[in-house]
Amino acid sequence: MKIGCPQEIKPQEYRVGITPNAAREAVAHGHQVLIETDAGLGSGFPDADYVAAGATIVDTAETVFAEADMIVKVKEPQRVERARLREGQVLFTYLHLAPDPAQTKDLLASGATCIAYETVTDSRGGLPLLAPMSEVAGRLAPQVGAWTLQKANGGRGVLLGGVPGVGPARVVVIGGGVVGINAARVAAGMGADVTVLDRSIPRLSYLDDLFHGRLKTSYASKGNTAELVAEADLVIGAVLVPGAAAPKLVSRAQLSTMKPGAAIVDVAIDQGGCFETSHATTHDEPIYEVDGIMHYCVANMPGAVARTSTIALGNATMPFMLALADKGWRQACKDDPHLLAGLNTHAGRLTCPAVGEALGMEVLAAEEALAL
Structure with missing residues (x-):
């Protein structure tokens, strides 16, 4: 051939x-x-x-x-x-x-x-050809989120890990799959206060055991999601429905509850994005602002580390x-x-x-x- x-x-x-x-x-x-x-x-x-x-x-x-x-x-x-x-x-x-x-x-x-x-699937119900790029995108998400939060980029001017006497940024990861677990690992490693939302109790239990208390977990009800998003400095969208359009989990109305200059990183943008206000961007112009909230929605994030x-x-x-x-x-x-x-x-x-x-x-x- x-x-x-x-x-x-x-x-x-x-x-x-x-x-x-x-x-x-x-x-x-x-x-x-x-x-x-x-x-x-x-x-x-x-x-x-x-x-x-x-x-x-x-x-x-x-x-x-x-x-x-x-x-x-x-x-x-x-x-x-x-x-x-x-x-x-x-x-x-x-x-x-x-x-x-x-x-x-x-x-x-x-x-x-x-x-x-x-x-493409595997015998364990996974997506073996999506997983490696999900791992890369997940690990990149806190890095680009930290950059988006810098004041020069329109963000709140918050350092993800804080410093002695100043608390760390609050990071909310929506989705505890491959992207979410990698995003949480890096964000926690950077010293952030991390909470992972998911609808699977067994998955939340797994994350709790895996990270030994270094992050928080929460059930992804509408009420919990709204409360945590309002408190967050950085929200990472990490949800996936295989092959389908990503569900819209954060509405435009919820942006008004967030802190001015807070940041959103939508890793699900390839599948349409999980924030109502998301639209695909490129590495050339990765960030845009909606209602005072900075959006990072690059559709080929792993391309940055080619x-x-x-x-x-x-x-x-x-x-x-x-x-x-x-x-x-x-x-x-x-x-x-x-x-x-x-x-x-x-x-x-x-x-x-x-x-x-x-x-x-x-x-x-x-x-x-x-x-x-």
Whole structure:
């Protein structure tokens, strides 16, 4: 199979879909790997690393899309990339279709078989291809939140860990999953007063045991959430409904209860965001203000630490990429129901129920799509 990897073109996206190590593995399996020139530079991988791994460097993204049987990326295809997809071609990348009807329409029109990292599952009910980026984004969230709180950026001028004689910032993390647990770990490590909200009592018990009293836990009722958000200096939104649009957990009306200059970091922005006032931003202009509250809503947070993120993502995606290349997408999905869960579109049909529910579109069962 010809596996193609174009350079990412989303603003300030420095990751790359295939590492030299992954390219070397694919070549060893008998596949041809096409890498757009300079695709890996943002992650610290020059073309020479790919050549040494046995990959072929091509001059343009158009060539990659035209020649490859499978396209491997990081971020959702941009409009110009979606126009290059064709029927029978496999796209393997993050898609986040639930809040993006325009992308969904274009992918369906292309007829391509699109498998989304974020809906591939595992035997424990986890999301193995989303987890590494959730870990990165979670650990980044307190860092960027602390920066957003600085007065020069419009924030309250509060130091997350405080100093002797001055109390620490109050940080509220909404969601105790992979993002939340990593955000809480770093925020607590920075000396903040951290509270994690979640609707799962077993999860709250786990967090309490894990952190040995270094943070607080609270059940995520509407009343508790409203009270804690009003008291917070920094709120980190870390909720996820796999494949679906994120629920809106903090309304615009609640912003008026927050302290002027308090900060919000919406890690769920890829799925539409969990604050009513959230809209996606970029690393170029990451912060905006609504009603005196500073919002950090960068849709590709892990891109800021591109090398770490690329290697972590490549480690997770490589076995699935090889299975798709070795067996073909159809047989690979037949053999692995967890990979089949990643199928979002095929031959002009939507195959992800959560996306269909979010967008009000008809869905064909993924199992039935295998027969098309």
